Amino acid sequence: MTDMVTGGVSTGSTDGPATATGDGAAPDMLEVLNPATGDVVSSYPIAGRDDVAAAVARARESATWWADLGFAGRRTVLEQWKGVLARRMAQLADVVHQETGKPHGDAILEIGLAVDHLGWAASHAEKVLGRHRVPAGLLMSNHAASVEYLPLGVVGVIGPWNYPVFTPMGSIAYALAAGNTVVFKPSPLTPGSGTWIADSLREVVPDEALFQVVVGGGETGNALCRAAIDKLAFTGSAETGKKVMAACAENLTPVIIEAGGKDALLVDEDADVEAAADAAAWGAFANAGQTCAGVERIYVHDRVYDAFLVSLTRRARELHAGADPEAKLGPMTLPAQVDVARRHIDDALARGGKAVVGGPEAVGERFVQPTVLTDVPAGSLALTDETFAPTVTVTRVADMDEAVALTNATRYGLGSTVFSGSRGMELARRIRSGMTGVNSVISFVGIPGLPFGGVGHSGFGRVHGADGLKEFAYAKAVARQRFRPVLALTSFTRDERAERNFATLITVLHGRATQLPGRPRRRRRD
Ligand code: NAD
Numbered sequence: 001m002t003d004m005v006t007g008g009v010s011t012g013s014t015d016g017p018a019t020a021t022g023d024g025a026a027p028d029m030l031e032v033l034n035p036a037t038g039d040v041v042s043s044y045p046i047a048g049r050d051d052v053a054a055a056v057a058r059a060r061e062s063a064t065w066w067a068d069l070g071f072a073g074r075r076t077v078l079e080q081w082k083g084v085l086a087r088r089m090a091q092l093a094d095v096v097h098q099e100t101g102k103p104h105g106d107a108i109l110e111i112g113l114a115v116d117h118l119g120w121a122a123s124h125a126e127k128v129l130g131r132h133r134v135p136a137g138l139l140m141s142n143h144a145a146s147v148e149y150l151p152l153g154v155v156g157v158i159g160p161w162n163y164p165v166f167t168p169m170g171s172i173a174y175a176l177a178a179g180n181t182v183v184f185k186p187s188p189l190t191p192g193s194g195t196w197i198a199d200s201l202r203e204v205v206p207d208e209a210l211f212q213v214v215v216g217g218g219e220t221g222n223a224l225c226r227a228a229i230d231k232l233a234f235t236g237s238a239e240t241g242k243k244v245m246a247a248c249a250e251n252l253t254p255v256i257i258e259a260g261g262k263d264a265l266l267v268d269e270d271a272d273v274e275a276a277a278d279a280a281a282w283g284a285f286a287n288a289g290q291t292c293a294g295v296e297r298i299y300v301h302d303r304v305y306d307a308f309l310v311s312l313t314r315r316a317r318e319l320h321a322g323a324d325p326e327a328k329l330g331p332m333t334l335p336a337q338v339d340v341a342r343r344h345i346d347d348a349l350a351r352g353g354k355a356v357v358g359g360p361e362a363v364g365e366r367f368v369q370p371t372v373l374t375d376v377p378a379g380s381l382a383l384t385d386e387t388f389a390p391t392v393t394v395t396r397v398a399d400m401d402e403a404v405a406l407t408n409a410t411r412y413g414l415g416s417t418v419f420s421g422s423r424g425m426e427l428a429r430r431i432r433s434g435m436t437g438v439n440s441v442i443s444f445v446g447i448p449g450l451p452f453g454g455v456g457h458s459g460f461g462r463v464h465g466a467d468g469l470k471e472f473a474y475a476k477a478v479a480r481q482r483f484r485p486v487l488a489l490t491s492f493t494r495d496e497r498a499e500r501n502f503a504t505l506i507t508v509l510h511g512r513a514t515q516l517p518g519r520p521r522r523r524r525r526d
Pocket of ligand 1: 163239
């Protein structure tokens with residue numbers, strides 16, 4: 001996926017050259033279009049390299065104040081901000097609706113979840129990151145040991161357009177709670193949503209640059225990667241993720257990559273088939289399929305395949321994408337996504353797959369209608385590449401071993417879902433993905449204590465939960481000597497006796513022979 005947009009954003013360029021404004025010239029403007037109607041929603045000056053550097057410098061100045069405020073002070077600020085967001089959710093949802101085309105109710109859902117995560121991050125930061133004692137161990141028993149997690153400084157965040165509030169807040173809220181200041185570059189399709197959130201924090205803290213937004217496309221993002229930041233949290237496609245890593249490598253800036261997926265939903269023979277079909281429909285079609293952890297592949301046990309397919313197709317036919325009030329699905333926010341959906345459907349059908357709902361005629365100019373593909377052969381694009389549209393494949397499997405093997409036969413590994421009466425946990429653990437929902441779909445994003453992130457081409461690093469807080473801090477270990485050691489080992493006064501005693505101690509502590517697990521027993525002699 002790329003920023004080279006022609007429909008959702010109109011500008012001199014979004015990913016192309018964005019004139020730096022530091023030379024006194026008028027900045028290039030970025031125009032945001034409503035993807036459902038093509039109407040201009042708003043326009044923003046594009047931040048050039050100098051603007052990005054200036055924002056990072058302001059963030060650096062405020063970083064000390066913010067870090068020194070401590071956990072309790074930061075919690076108070078973030079909880080006030082949470083209140084502002086919660087009270088004005090409907091206004092922000094309007095902006096999100098205008099920019100992405102998603103139904104207002106879906107915008108409320110993502111904002112509500114973001115607020116919940118902000119509350120969790122604010123209230124758990126001290127417990128997760130605050131100083132705690134670590135046992136010093138027998139060898140170093142004359143020491144007191146402790147570890148705490150200190151702020152990195154300034155965190156850069158680059159976000160996508162599909163959940164323009166929830167997704168970046170997974171980094172922003174946790175980075176702020178950990179004591180960093182943030183410079184955020186939203187997608188050029190959704191700058192208004194990002195700007196709105198930053199403005200709302202400024203209502204609580206007007207005089208400090210805790211959270212700033214720089215608007216633009218790939219070039220602005222590249223400037224942020226190469227600016228004097230201490231970490232970059234990227235959410236977007238794997239292809240852009242590689243460019244972000246390369247740019248960050250220049251300054252050894254650490255990165256988190258939250259990239260795409262090709263998530264599977266598995267239905268076991270003893271699953272509640274109706275519940276599985278309901279979850280599959282929502283997982284595949286909600287947000288018009290533009291969900292990183294959305295369901296794109298379904299593997300169903302032979303014994304329940306027919307019943308499941310009947311239920312899923314009925315549910316898919318009850319939905320439609322449109323701009324009318326009854327439409328539960330919006331448009332393709334990124335216009336180029338329409339072509340991806342068409343290519344994947346055409347490829348699946350050309351290889352012998354069937355469209356039991358939708359198909360090529362489901363792909364319109366701005367909207368893609370729900371499409372269910374069956375009998376899609378291995379190697380088809382619809383099974384290998386992220387589609388990011390309301391299309392889903394359904395594949396019959398002989399048993400759950402086959403389902404797990406097919407699920408894992410992907411370079412991605414973001415989320416997954418298992419519907420099973422008795423084997424949910426076992427199957428979940430066998431799937432190579434960062435998160436799995438058992439008997440519910442994408443539920444893990446609503447539990448702030450759970451980490452979120454992928455493996456393989458879905459990226460690395462984690463947002464949300466304790467792991468998400470630690471991503472935005474560095475471990476500071478302190479060993480404090482309480483009294484002089486009995487054995488002076490780390491001194492040139494060390495003598496042979498001390499060395500002998502040390503060797504004896506290590507042998508006593510660690511030298512006992514142990515058996516390898518699972519070693520075959522010797523055969524008894526007759
Ligand atoms: P994208 O990769 O095209 O763009 C993501 C962001 O990167 C945008 O802000 C873009 O302007 C910026 N960018 C583009 N080129 C850049 C460059 N050279 N240097 C720095 N920044 C650059 O992705 P998208 O189309 O905005 O979002 C959709 C993708 O995001 C999908 O693949 C989806 O699965 C993924 N996604 C992942 C998660 C997750 O948490 N894992 C969440 C939401 C979306």
